Amino acid sequence: MxxxxxxxxxxxxxxxxxxxxxxxxxxxxxxxxxxxxxxxxxxxxxxxxxxxxxxxxxxxxxxxxxxxxxxxxxxxxxxxxxxxxxxxxxxxxxxxxxxxxxxxxxxxxxxxxxxxxxxxxxxxxxxxxxxxxxxxxxxxxxxxxxxxxxxxxxxxxxxxxxxxxxxxxxxxxxxxxxxxxxxxxxxxxxxxxxxxxxxxxxxxxxxxxxxxxxxxxxxxxxxxxxxxxxxxxxxxxxxxxxxxxxxxxxxxxxxxxxxxxxxxxxxxxxxxxxSPSEGNTYFTDMVPFSFYYNGVAYGGSNNNRPTNDMVSAYEKDDKRLIASLDTVSLKNATTTQRGNYVKKYLDVPGATGDGGSSFPVLRYADVLLLQAEALNEQGYSAATGPGTAFDYLNQVRLRAGLKARTTAELPDQGSFRDAVFSERRVELAFENNRWFDLIRYSKGLAILQAHLLKEYNLSTPVLTPARxxxxxxxxxxxxxxxxxxxxxxx
Missing domain, CATH: 1.25.40.390 (Serine Threonine Protein Phosphatase 5, Tetratricopeptide repeat)
Incomplete structure (x- = not known):
């Protein structure tokens, strides 16, 4: 089959x-x-x-x-x-x-x-x-x-x-x-x-x-x-x-x-x-306008480009940063250029719009963070043993090369909730989760309004739940x- x-x-x-x-x-x-x-x-x-x-x-x-x-x-x-x-x-x-x-x-x-x-x-x-x-x-x-x-x-x-x-x-x-x-x-x-x-x-x-x-x-x-x-x-x-x-x-x-x-x-x-193509447009859509990679010059649209806020969301020494995005690339064989772009789907296409990278919809790391969230929402617990909310959260962090979160850092339900949403952002970056997370997060609208102001210097439109x-x-x-x-x- x-x-x-x-x-x-x-x-x-x-x-x-x-x-x-x-x-x-x-x-x-x-x-x-x-x-x-x-x-x-x-x-x-x-x-x-x-x-x-x-x-x-x-x-x-x-x-x-x-x-x-x-x-x-x-x-x-x-x-x-x-x-x-x-x-x-x-x-x-x-x-x-x-x-x-x-x-x-x-x-x-x-x-x-x-x-x-x-x-x-x-x-x-x-x-x-x-x-x-x-x-x-x-x-x-x-x-x-x-x-x-x-x-x-x-x-x-x-x-x-x-x-x-x-x-x-x-x-x-x-x-x-x-x-x-x-x-x-x-x-x-x-x-x-x-x-x-x-x-x-x-x-x-x-x-x-x-x-x-x-x-x-x-x-x-x-x-x-x-x-x-x-x-x-x-x-x-x-x-x-x-x-x-x-x-x-x-x-x-x-x-x-x-x-x-x-x-x-x-x-x-x-x-x-x-033939016909079973590839995708990810590479062409996401790399910079002039992009020199593996000895070949390519041109991209630089869409789905990481925001500056996204770049700064990673903690120091987070291994996921360099695997997920970059802020510098080669414009030609000898010239570097600054500019953010997604690296997760950096597969050289067989032809324009014919990339071979697959798109991960659901991963075990997502499951672990969902388990942490569900347990915390039923009642905060300071327990850190196997099967606890802290355990599920920290399994993801330790794989990223980061220190485990402690009860001193996250002493209550609200702080733990914020930590889970922050972790989801960097762990699942560019995998079509962030918009849906913001929709169900109590601070989502405020984050989006701040995003418009910080990234684009826009105070309008004023965002309401209807948006x-x-x-x-x-x-x-x-x-x-x-x-x-x-x-x-x-």
Whole structure:
């Protein structure tokens, strides 16, 4: 069951059918006009269908590019090279001035529903399929996990969103409503609970590396519970995330050849040098405008650029700094230049926009910090032994070459909470966590307002809780034309 997206897409002859701006439904029919109902017959058919769901995450509309504009550039972690008016749509995201027609908003929204529709196509058919039970369980578990993962992003970015859990006709899609946030989270929880019960703990076939496992589903479920402030439920489920460990070398996490390792629960995988391309735009998007690397001159956009505040967030001797970013690079063979850029995804592309670095979505370090947070929120404890909040926090710090936090430094719940959020920022930098952390952090709005003033000397816009959600793309509002069931965000 090799995770070969290129072959999967070629085998499926995927054709996008647009039923609204956001509801692109996978059409699995070849020339003979098969439908999704008639295509899925064999184990291989379903394998191709599941591979197509993973492929949705590779799209430049989502984790191939656009997602980190909404999840990193929006935060205080990164900005873009051109921060002024000429920066256009990227600058809007950076400066909280986005319009409802901003293409990054539309891309992530629409790209997410493409992936959801592919998951639904598999889930509609798999229960009744005449395939081995073991394969049926795996395919269903993978599709449920991937659907939940995408909805988790959507509900945190946009709030109320249409909850689509089966393949819809064009007419049906046009009558979708924006479901309440609680309904969306309820479905996410249900999908992940089911996925955790269906998926294997490990895959015995080396070619299956990178597929979702029971640990992947439980890890994401724990993160969902944390977001909902269900602290006890988070503690219980995160204890089920076993078999993972922190790599001794933080930098090794970002070696493209080491994308599947003992620390990563789930990663969006890319591979350069294929035709059609299965690579990403990270290198070209993030390196400086003139960038001399390994004896070759490259040109980049220097977007998703670490802010000065991000650079200063690292403590002295933190090993994660040099693995994550740099402030100096070569402009040519003999000239250095100052300027911040992300190093985590510094994989020379096979061609422009064809990088091979994978994107770590969920790591064991994240799980440890979530466990520390959940325990602390249930009641501060000064205990430091195994399984305590201090233990989980300090495991991450010690790997980074830093001293363990002590009860003298963190004597109460508030100081421990602040320490966890600070640790999450530097440990998970540029991995699409910071914006979501700021949303659920009580000091998040104040941090963002200070960021606008410190980095850009801007006192406007004045940020309110409403600005913690992105607008629904205007094309969706126009198509549905239903202010009651499909209103715009405030």
């Amino acid at each position: 090799k995770l070969n997206i290129t072959k999967a897409i070629a085998g499926l002859s995927l054709v996008t059918v647009i039923s609204s701006c956001s509801k692109d439904f996978i059409n699995l029919a070849p020339v003979s006009n098969q439908t999704t109902a008639t295509f899925f017959k064999t184990t291989n058919d379903f394998q191709q269908g599941v591979n197509a769901i993973y492929d949705g995450l590779q799209s430049i509309r989502t984790y191939g590019k656009s997602s980190y504009y909404l999840m990193e550039v929006r935060s205080d972690n990164t900005d873009i090279l051109d921060r002024g008016a000429l920066g256009g749509v990227a600058s809007q995201i950076d400066l909280f001035t986005e319009t409802t027609t901003n293409p990054f908003l539309t891309d992530v929204y629409a790209g997410s529903y493409v992936t959801i529709s592919r998951a639904n196509a598999v889930l509609d058919q798999v229960d009744a399929a005449a395939i081995p039970d073991s394969s049926k369980k795996q395919f269903k578990g993978e599709a449920l996990f991937l659907r939940a993962f995408v909805y988790f992003d959507l509900v945190r970015l946009y709030g109320k969103v249409p909850l689509v859990i089966r393949t819809e006709t064009t007419a049906e899609a046009q009558h979708d409503k924006r479901n309440d946030v609680a309904e969306v989270y309820g479905q996410i929880e249900k999908d992940l609970q089911s996925a955790a019960a269906l998926l294997p703990g490990i895959y015995t076939n080396v070619n299956d590396g990178g597929r979702a496992t029971a640990g992947t589903a439980n890890g994401l479920l724990g993160k969902v519970y944390i977001t909902e402030k269900k602290w006890a439920a988070a503690t219980a489920v995160l204890k089920n995330v076993t078999g993972y460990t922190l790599l001794s070398d933080y930098a090794a996490l970002y070696n493209p050849a080491n994308a599947v390792n003992a620390e990563v629960l789930f990663t969006v995988r890319f591979k350069k040098g294929l 913690l959600l992105f607008p629904i793309p205007q094309s969706e509002i126009d198509i549905h034309n239903d202010p009651t069931n499909f209103p715009q965000n405030p």
